[in-house]
Amino acid sequence: MKVAYNEKELLKGLAQNDKTAIETIYKQNYNMVQALIINNNGLADDAKDIFQEALIVLYEKVTTGNFELNCQIKTYLYSVSRRLWLKRLQQTNRYSSDLVNTDQIVAVEEDMEEHQKKDEEFEVMHQALATLGEPCKSLLEAFYLQKRNMQDIAADFGYTNADNAKTQKYKCLMRLKKTFFAKYHKGDV
Amino acid sequence: MQDNKDLMMLDSVERYIKGEMNPDERLFFENLRKTNSEIDQMVVEHTLFLRQVNRYAVRKDFAANLNDIHHKLENAGTITTAANQHTGKLVFLWKKYKRVAGIAASIAGITAVGLSLLFNSVAPHPKDPQVKELVSKIEVLDQKTKNLDQKIDHVDNKATAAANSNASGIDINARYNGTGFLIDGKGLMITNAHVVKRSVNIYVENNKGEKFKAIVLKQDPARDVAIIKIVDDRFKPVASLPYGIRKTASDIAEPIFTLAFPSDKMVYGEGYLSAKTGFNGDTLSFQISVPANPGNSGGPVFNRNGEVIGILSAKEVGAEGAVFAVQSKYIFQALDSLRKNQLYEKVKVSQKSTLNGLDQTVQVKKIEDYIFMVKGD
Incomplete structure (x- = not known):
């Protein structure tokens, strides 16, 4: 079946961060999710948020090595977006009854739980980095996120040599780990 | 140890x-x-x-990627951002009861007209005090505008003194300088009207020192907004700009940053929105707290999402840190009047910023290529 093959290719592309694959998925599904949100008390900006979060859920799923989706990408994204939007409505007290749209949906509870956990972890790291202050934040981001080498970083941040930068990085890292683990263990994630 | x-x-x-x-x-x-x-x-x-x-890194990258894609597809028209529709239910109800509502409305209308006719014929006619009040209000406004103009002139003079940099490459002896920023990929730019009003020839210069010839398309001295256009073959159009222009007003205490050319180098400034109105309560502009120097005029004021919320325009003499910026909505008004010209009928300006959530250093890096020094003779 050609369709199924294409879908699998797309998911593989997504897992490998292939820009054309992501763009294709985006193109094929955005308007559908936007219609869902707009028809249910949402704004265009909400639609963008929800759709992108749904894509992150799918991305997390396929990057953990599981390309096997037991439904079409479309159905999956729709179901996840729907759940996310219901949750958002509940949080903002805008929830009235069930969503107006009743297209085909699949069960995504497990994936949602997994996503929520990862989302919390992401938030913990984000907060820990944010409270770190400069230059620590930029220094650690340069090393761990942008994966640049120490010589480069030393030159950029105005340290006289890589060893000095390393010492500074170490101090920053210890602070980050402390705040991170304090929240990480407390949140029991 | x-x-x-x-x-x-x-x-x-x-x-x-x-x-x-x-x-x-x-x-x-x-x-x-x-x-x-x-x-x-x-x-x-x-x-x-x-x-x-x-x-964390992977997800942050992916999210940034998604934002880029969204912006790209939106610009290409592949996905269309729908107009907001509030509730499906409401629309349904409206359709259902449209006729009843219509009848009710017309009854109400007839009653109102009848009542006011009755009232008018009975009540005595006062001698328009309200009109007079309006006239005096206009006079006050006039005075205010004049005051603002004086301030602007003052900044201008200062700018003249500062602007004696050489204009090699392009044959203009620059006497006025300010800052301007692109609002579309094809070379349309915004600056202050007072930056360009006395100049015959103008050119713009970017961070890399490249100079391009430009012309003034539209000037609105009252609001101090000017639209200029780069008309130089060496200028390469860009597909889309990283920032958008905000249409609605911003709130007090919102953090802001500015990028401008007070000298030959681009300078970054950081501050916050300090008042929703400008000099002497002028409602066209707002007050920000940010260091500003002559030459900053015409530079964009960004909020933390990377949206342009205003154009830096003047500084109060004698008061430290009180700087005024023209509200960004007047960019749209200036554009509306520009669109009356057939050549520019289809000019489009993005309100979407792709810089949301990025670090300030990254934001500035993405923006800096689109901010120019504006010089005129």
Whole structure:
């Protein structure tokens, strides 16, 4: 079946961060999710948020090595977006009854739980980095996120040599780990 | 000393986890790990930490990627941002009861008209005091505008004094300078009207020192907004701009930043929105608290999402830190009047910023290529 093959290719592309694959998925599904949100008390900006979060859920799923989706990408994204939007409505007290749209949906509870956990972890790291202050934040981001080498970083941040930068990085890292683990263990994630 | 030892230990742990050790080193470290539980614990903990950092990095990248794609598709018209529709239910109700509502409305209308007719014929006619009040209000406004103009002139004069930089490459002896920023990929730019009003020839210069000829398309001296256009073959159009222009007003205390050319170098300024109105309560502009110098005029004022919320325009003499900016909605008004010209009927300006959530350094890096020095003779 050609369709199924294409879908699998797309998911593989997504897992490998292939820009054309992501763009294709985006193109094929955005308007559908936007219609869902707009028809249910949402704004265009909400639609963008929800759709992108749904894509992150799918991305997390396929990057953990599981390309096997037991439904079409479309159905999956729709179901996840729907759940996310219901949750958002509940949080903002805008929830009235069930969503107006009743297209085909699949069960995504497990994936949602997994996503929520990862989302919390992401938030913990984000907060820990944010409270770190400069230059620590930029220094650690340069090393761990942008994966640049120490010589480069030393030159950029105005340290006289890589060893000095390393010492500074170490101090920053210890602070980050402390705040991170304090929240990480407390949140029991 | 202890610090140094810890540093080396953690460094080794990290290299071990990342697989950067050579086989001998690795063997030695593994033995150490087996015999020393403290080191083993360190490896376990750091592995977990690095995994979290990695996940964080991957997700952040992916989210940024998605934003880029969204912006690109939106610009290409592949996905269309729908107009907001509030509730499906409401629309349904409206359709259902449209006729009833219509009848009710017309009854109400007829009653109202009848009542007011009755009222008018009975009540005495006062001698238009309200009109007079309006006239005096207009006079006050006039005075205010004049005051503002004086301030602007003052900034102008200062700018003239500062602007004696040479204009090699393009044959203009620049006497006025300010800042301007692109609002579309094809070379349309916004600056202050007072920056260009006395000049016959103008050119713009970017951060890299490249100069381009430009012309003034539209000037609105009352609002101090001017639209200029780069008309130079060497200027390469860009597909889309990273920032958008905000149509609605911003709130007090919102953090803002500015990029402008008070000298030959681009200067970054940081502050906050301090009042929703400008000099003497002028409602066209707002007040910000940010360091500004002559030459900053015409520069964009960004909020933290990377949206342009205003155009830096004037500084109050004698009051430190009181700087005024024209509200960005007047950019749209100026554009509306520009669209009356057939050549520019289809000019489009994005309200969407792709810089949301990025670090300030990254935001500035993405923006800086689109901010120009504006010079005129």
